[in-house]
Amino acid sequence: MADVIEVGAAREDASPPAGGKSRRGVTQPGNRATPYLFLAPYLLLFLTFGLLPILFGLWLSVHQWDLQLPNRPFVGLDNYQDLFDSESAIYGDWWSSVRATAIFTVFSVPLLVVIPLGLALLLNRSFPGRTFFRAVYFAPYVLGVAVIGLLWRFLLDANLGLVNRLLGAVGLPADTPWVTDVPWAWVSLVGVTVWWTSGFNAVIYLAGLQDISPELYEAARVDGANAWDRFRNVTLPGLRPVMLFVLTTTILASANVFGQSFLITQGAPGEETRTVVWRIVDEGLRDNDAGRAAAMSIVFALALTVISLVNFRFFRYRED
């Protein structure tokens, strides 16, 4: 303890000489280049694959940029206009993908906000086996979308799958076309995603729950509040910032859905479950129209930003 104070006090006096000393070597404290040398490796990555693609994406979006053709003329806002012009060739596919993404997001987000909260409340109090159950619920999340996609394509197979097998065993219809027809395809995509990522959100909620002061619960109990009152008046307000975080990140994650529909429903029926991200990469990297795909990316990113901002506004308003 005394050491710390001494060092702290000594630093004040020693500061000017330390700065002077720095002129001797390149990496001495105080050298002007030092911070930039520390930053350089990351900065190189960040500029090339973090910042440049943002600017380059804008550039691509105002050109007719075919990956296979040498001639890439400037077309102004044509790529953007096509997305909103019902006469254009891309209009139908684009809005169908927007619709698919919207359906998935609207149905998955509420479940992914509420179910993990339930899991977190179940795991919040200390009891034997708590760490084990937390790990089990989190486990699906460490598997990638490729694994869970293949796995659920199989589990949901109408004839060979376990899901229909188990439903049949308890006397329910055993021939539901889970991955080839709507609305089942939506139920499948949302259900799989809830199974896959609920543990992740639950862990975030758990951290939030640990941060709520036990004294607040104690005070509520003294005031005669029952469990439901305590949940409504202590837990929920205490969790508001964490909930806002979960809600925002879950909306973003759901809106970016790709692997599930690519592997499980494979877009079926028809192209009904083809999502925006899938449409963008197909347009750009399969059909080689990088310009139009870049315009789609930018419209998509802007839409998500607006949704996030509205979200923040709404929550802050509610707080007042």
Add this chain to the structure above:
Amino acid sequence: MTTLHRSARYAVLVILTLIFLTPLVWMVITSVKTYNDAQQIPPGFLPNPFSTYGYEQILGNTANPVLRWFVNSMLAATLHALLVLVTAAMAAYALARLRFRGRGIGFALIVGTLFIPPTSLIIPNFVIADRLGWLDTLIVVIVPGAASAFGVFFLRQFFLSIPAELEEAAVLDGANHWQIFTRVLLPLSKPALATLAVLSFLTNWNDFLWPIYVLFSPERLTLPPGLGLLQGAYVTDYPVIMAGAVLASVPVLILFVAAQRHIIQGVSRSGLKG
């Protein structure tokens, strides 16, 4: 009353455990079935007979070199985690401990990109990777993802939580910044570094969207795009497909069991920033 309450809690916990684990158990069971066994309608609950058919198919497969994908994935995820660790730790040190021109703006710019969905950068990043001649090489699944701001942000927060006294003592002893960074700060940051390494490894191991478009040659693929190929080639030959899925799951499940604390802490801390 309390006993009843406790029993009810455990009943719910066990039902949930079944829901979360049964699919994974089914994946393993199916991977040791024969083709004919897996084609039974309705499917049987246990393999009859037990068979290594699925694994034999993927191990001796030249059209779908699954073992090669496994090695590629292992290499890519390991090198990616190392790259993230080194670059993010150095940058985070500068941002947490050093004063320099442009620090505020630089940090704001880096953190700002956290709010841009990575999927919206795929098209321009593809063209950039193409210009660099990186398409269809392992580099393209190792390097670009390391531009993510998460690691820098995560480590900077951690470094800021470490009291500066120890470093000040080192300065008085004549240490330069590199020495302070490597000998004082990094040893103190082992838990955070482990967390970041594990999360980066997992993210890279599981990445699907980017590799399916930037890797083409069968022998260059990582496991996730490879599994997609396997599904296309074997369609309903589920023992083979599930054997591939098991192979892709085992390393991350082992990692999860071994580093559970780090993973869960990393995730909960990422939530607290909100």
